[in-house]
Amino acid sequence: MYTFAEENYIKAIFKIAEREQNSVGTNAISSVMKTSAASVSDMLRKLSDKELIHYEKYKGVTLTTTGSKLATQLIRKHRLWEVFLVDKLKFRWDQVHDIAEELEHINSDELIRRLDVFLGSPKFDPHGDPIPNAQGKFTLRNQVTLTDLQIEQQGVLVGVKEHTTPFLEYLNDLKIGLGTHMKVVKINAFDESFTIIINQSQKHNISKKTAANLQVKVVK
Numbered sequence: 001m002y003t004f005a006e007e008n009y010i011k012a013i014f015k016i017a018e019r020e021q022n023s024v025g026t027n028a029i030s031s032v033m034k035t036s037a038a039s040v041s042d043m044l045r046k047l048s049d050k051e052l053i054h055y056e057k058y059k060g061v062t063l064t065t066t067g068s069k070l071a072t073q074l075i076r077k078h079r080l081w082e083v084f085l086v087d088k089l090k091f092r093w094d095q096v097h098d099i100a101e102e103l104e105h106i107n108s109d110e111l112i113r114r115l116d117v118f119l120g121s122p123k124f125d126p127h128g129d130p131i132p133n134a135q136g137k138f139t140l141r142n143q144v145t146l147t148d149l150q151i152e153q154q155g156v157l158v159g160v161k162e163h164t165t166p167f168l169e170y171l172n173d174l175k176i177g178l179g180t181h182m183k184v185v186k187i188n189a190f191d192e193s194f195t196i197i198i199n200q201s202q203k204h205n206i207s208k209k210t211a212a213n214l215q216v217k218v219v220k
């Protein structure tokens with residue numbers, strides 16, 4: 001079995017590799033894990049001994065088949081738990097990420113199998129992220145970030161890139177959630193902020209950083 005720390009490294013390596021489409025450097029890992037290069041190297045040696053990663057100095061890290069399966073199963077558990085917390089226990093979407101970070105380490109395939117059935121095998125979590133199935137397959141979806149939209153283009157929010165409580169609380173204040181309709185009416189030359197109309201009624205000004213964290217399905 002693996003420790004929480006080992007599992008968290010495997011998940012981090014999977015996510016960095018997905019983002020960079022490449023083998024993962026130790027610097028990227030130490031910045032995500034907020035720890036020193038020395039402790040990253042220690043951990044990488046352990047993960048390599050357990051055959052979860054291929055690790056060659058100066059060449060970066062790639063996950064083995066076992067490592068990559070472990071990563072997708074952790075992501076599956078994390079996202080299913082988030083659905084459970086929101087749909088069944090009535091937590092808000094800004095309250096569930098940290099709890100799911102702990103629940104994802106419970107190691108029972110039967111528990112997760114029953115949880116999935118209980119929830120009706122959801123394909124997406126409360127932040128709009130795809131939930132890999134038991135074989136590790138993700139459902140793909142056409143989406144762009146709000147910053148990709150031109151003036152007068154419209155989209156429906158299908159996901160958020162950032163899952164932190166302050167960001168999601170800010171969206172709550174603006175009454176933005178999954179399914180919210182958005183139309184870009186102006187991109188402001190001075191600070192590159194976006195003026196948008198939400199659900200055909202409310203006008204808001206949001207920063208480029210906020211817009212870059214909103215994933216929308218374009219509405220024609």
Ligand SMILES: [Zn+2]
Binds near residue numbers: 078163
């Ligand atoms: Zn989460």
